[in-house]
Amino acid sequence: MTLSPPPAPAIRVLPPEVAARIAAGEVVERPVSVVRELLDNAIDAGATRISLAFDDGGLTRIEVSDDGRGIPPGDVELAFERHATSKIASVEDLHRVRTLGFRGEALPSIAAAADVEVLTRARGEPVGVFLALAEGRPVRRVARPAPEGTTITVRDLFARVPARRKFLGSPAAEARAITTLAIHYALAYPGIAFQVVSNGRRMLTTSGDDDMRHAFAAIYGAEIARQVLDVDHREGEVSVTGLAAPPAIHRGNRGGISVFVNGRWVQSRPLLFAVVEAYQSQLPVGRFPLAAFHLRLPEDEVDVNVHPAKAEVRFRDERKVARALRHAVRAALEAAAPVTWVVPGHDPSAPPDRPPPGSAGVPAPAPATQPAAPRSAEPPAALRGPVPTQGVLAISRAMQPAVPPPAGPAAHSHRDVLPLLRVVGQLNATYIVAEGPDGMYLVDQHAAHERVVYDRLLAQRATAGAPAVQPLLEPLLIETGAALASVAAASEADLQALGLVLEPFGEGVLLLRQVPVGFRADDPVAAVVSVLEAIERDDRVPAGFGRAAATIACHSSVRAGMALSTEEMRRLLEDLAATATPRTCPHGRPTLVLLGTEAIERQFGRR
Numbered sequence: 001m002t003l004s005p006p007p008a009p010a011i012r013v014l015p016p017e018v019a020a021r022i023a024a025g026e027v028v029e030r031p032v033s034v035v036r037e038l039l040d041n042a043i044d045a046g047a048t049r050i051s052l053a054f055d056d057g058g059l060t061r062i063e064v065s066d067d068g069r070g071i072p073p074g075d076v077e078l079a080f081e082r083h084a085t086s087k088i089a090s091v092e093d094l095h096r097v098r099t100l101g102f103r104g105e106a107l108p109s110i111a112a113a114a115d116v117e118v119l120t121r122a123r124g125e126p127v128g129v130f131l132a133l134a135e136g137r138p139v140r141r142v143a144r145p146a147p148e149g150t151t152i153t154v155r156d157l158f159a160r161v162p163a164r165r166k167f168l169g170s171p172a173a174e175a176r177a178i179t180t181l182a183i184h185y186a187l188a189y190p191g192i193a194f195q196v197v198s199n200g201r202r203m204l205t206t207s208g209d210d211d212m213r214h215a216f217a218a219i220y221g222a223e224i225a226r227q228v229l230d231v232d233h234r235e236g237e238v239s240v241t242g243l244a245a246p247p248a249i250h251r252g253n254r255g256g257i258s259v260f261v262n263g264r265w266v267q268s269r270p271l272l273f274a275v276v277e278a279y280q281s282q283l284p285v286g287r288f289p290l291a292a293f294h295l296r297l298p299e300d301e302v303d304v305n306v307h308p309a310k311a312e313v314r315f316r317d318e319r320k321v322a323r324a325l326r327h328a329v330r331a332a333l334e335a336a337a338p339v340t341w342v343v344p345g346h347d348p349s350a351p352p353d354r355p356p357p358g359s360a361g362v363p364a365p366a367p368a369t370q371p372a373a374p375r376s377a378e379p380p381a382a383l384r385g386p387v388p389t390q391g392v393l394a395i396s397r398a399m400q401p402a403v404p405p406p407a408g409p410a411a412h413s414h415r416d417v418l419p420l421l422r423v424v425g426q427l428n429a430t431y432i433v434a435e436g437p438d439g440m441y442l443v444d445q446h447a448a449h450e451r452v453v454y455d456r457l458l459a460q461r462a463t464a465g466a467p468a469v470q471p472l473l474e475p476l477l478i479e480t481g482a483a484l485a486s487v488a489a490a491s492e493a494d495l496q497a498l499g500l501v502l503e504p505f506g507e508g509v510l511l512l513r514q515v516p517v518g519f520r521a522d523d524p525v526a527a528v529v530s531v532l533e534a535i536e537r538d539d540r541v542p543a544g545f546g547r548a549a550a551t552i553a554c555h556s557s558v559r560a561g562m563a564l565s566t567e568e569m570r571r572l573l574e575d576l577a578a579t580a581t582p583r584t585c586p587h588g589r590p591t592l593v594l595l596g597t598e599a600i601e602r603q604f605g606r607r
């Protein structure tokens, strides 16, 4: 990782010609930027343990404690002056930055935006120094016993800059941004023992045993960590190491891909794209891998001095770096190709399985928890007589009286009215074939049912009605990992409104106590994870709620491959017609297609 210089080099104010070369701009934009700077400083100080505690998304308190080399007593005030740093001294040093910090701007910027206290004891000093600053200026300094290392406490961030406060997300959103950052840092520095506490609640603990797989386990759960593949590849001057999940494990967004360049977390689109590309068509549409990579390349190949808040770096040859990363991932996937994988994150709303390239000869494992849709070689399910539909339709019907559809002209003003449809039959146990006045309709039974359930969930919320729920007799342990557990904590109220009750139960583990009626219990873990992912994709409450509702609807709906009785199909079409937007599912895909009478007649040469 970063090379630690020998004990406590002196802090100096950079000469103006060096300061002038530093990418200028706002260092502290959000609580998470404060956290990033404090973590960087702790890592640069050679810490092996870092604990981060914050309250209210960091707005009221952020505290970072490390066991690093501390600040020498004579330098403590100096550390809060602009452009004061112990890390570089000259313009040339800017081209070979080996530390995360080098600008000497973080502490003064933080102290200008908040009240700051520092307690630090440098290596070899008999006693520590406590210094309090207000409005950027030291107001109190005392000698105080302290362990070796540094603790910096930041209180009431932006209290003096109300304009800035307005641009922040909710405390819950800021808390998630901080937890996400800490997760990436914990993956980048498995040799450091991290502890993260939000509002007194433990979010993450890593052991610091320098095993990336263990850090991965702390974050994404032991089961996934067991399955991730080692990545180890060198191409020219670029080396890539890390862990990549097999394609059967996937997420709804790119947030599960961490990329570090010389120990720095970067959010580079081309590099993320290179990772996704390496998986090619092995992932379902709209799904992304889970992986973490360390890229190491010579310092002069990377310019870190391009962004004030360190979000970006510039490569001398970005294409070369992306190529090396893509090759690294592909090599790991190919090496592991013949292994059969379990499917923890399978999203039934994803298009039906396409066999991954090269796996044609390998029969797809049929996980016990996930009955596969009938293959075309089997007789259509409809011919095998009525198959129990796991009560999905039956249950949702039972719950209907409890929740009257939204009445009144307002609810119907923008309605898209479906014609009256007569059920003719079922195709491939997946599509309802129906006759309408204008031709033949094929209705995707899953998409249609999703629309029905989704509208019902939103109607409940609009009328502040309680969802029909089903408490679990035996609460279920769900290992989500720290990232999604923090999502659950932050959106407790929304989840409850949807009928899902999840309680924190140790780090990265939740206790599922209650589900909405109709929620399929065949794979509750995958279902809960995909609901949390849906929220994670969007911070804004209404959108997050909508996405969670769509995901719950998906997991409460009849699947493709389920044979339905004519009566069940008739009810489903009726329910669909009663929704305001019957032609699309909550994910925006069509629920039905029409083959018009005219087109049919043209085909038969009648026109």
Ligand code: ADP
Binding pocket: 011, 037, 041, 042, 045, 066, 068, 069, 070, 071, 079, 080, 084, 085, 086, 087, 100, 101, 102, 103, 104, 105, 106, 107, 108, 149, 150
């Ligand atoms: P930079 O990290 O760019 O040098 P900062 O304003 O973040 O600038 O910090 C100023 C200086 O204070 C650092 O160069 C370092 O010498 C000292 N410092 C800050 N935080 C710590 C810490 N946690 N442990 C030891 N020294 C620190």
Ligand code: MG
Binding pocket: 037, 040, 041, 100, 101, 102, 104, 106, 107
């Ligand atoms: Mg710094």
